[in-house]
Amino acid sequence: MKRTYSIVAALSISLFIYLFYRSEKTVVNELLILVSSRDTYAAIKNTVMRAVSLNELVIFSLPGGLWIFCVTALSQGFYMKIRSYKIQVGLAPILFAIGLEFFQLMHLTHGTFDLWDIAFYLTGWFLAWYSFRSQRLQQNILSPFTLPGFICLSCFFSVYLAHVNQ
Numbered sequence: 001m002k003r004t005y006s007i008v009a010a011l012s013i014s015l016f017i018y019l020f021y022r023s024e025k026t027v028v029n030e031l032l033i034l035v036s037s038r039d040t041y042a043a044i045k046n047t048v049m050r051a052v053s054l055n056e057l058v059i060f061s062l063p064g065g066l067w068i069f070c071v072t073a074l075s076q077g078f079y080m081k082i083r084s085y086k087i088q089v090g091l092a093p094i095l096f097a098i099g100l101e102f103f104q105l106m107h108l109t110h111g112t113f114d115l116w117d118i119a120f121y122l123t124g125w126f127l128a129w130y131s132f133r134s135q136r137l138q139q140n141i142l143s144p145f146t147l148p149g150f151i152c153l154s155c156f157f158s159v160y161l162a163h164v165n166q
Helices: 002-021 027-035 038-051 056-061 061-075 089-105 115-130 145-161
Strands: 080-082 085-088
Touching: 002 027, 002 038, 002 056, 002 061, 027 080, 027 145, 056 061, 056 115, 061 089, 061 115, 061 145, 080 089, 085 089, 089 115, 089 145
Parallel strands: none
Antiparallel strands: 080 085
């Protein structure tokens, strides 16, 4: 239960930051504008930003660290089998995030390389990896495909919601 509350809190904080402090061209913000209106979204965003001041480190680095925390916590009990190797899915979030930062450094993808992002990723990963490791079940994430596996993979794919459309 502690893990569930931690994940919900972390994802809620990330969503709050993305909705009210990041670009309206972010996919999650475009979805909100689609179901409400641009004027309603702008009014709420302005009210929130006036009421709660956040620094750039919190706005641009914390959500990634929280996402790493959540997806690592969710993936603790899963592995993927490739040939005769079992690979812990809990390693994928940190490898993906740091790899993406280096792709940004080499200008192979959009975004700006930031050491603070890497620091937040590592912190989130270590907190989840060591906080929830006693709850590992060791199940193949794809076979049989289960609800916990679906939730874990959904969290991986939720990173798309942070994509900024150009």
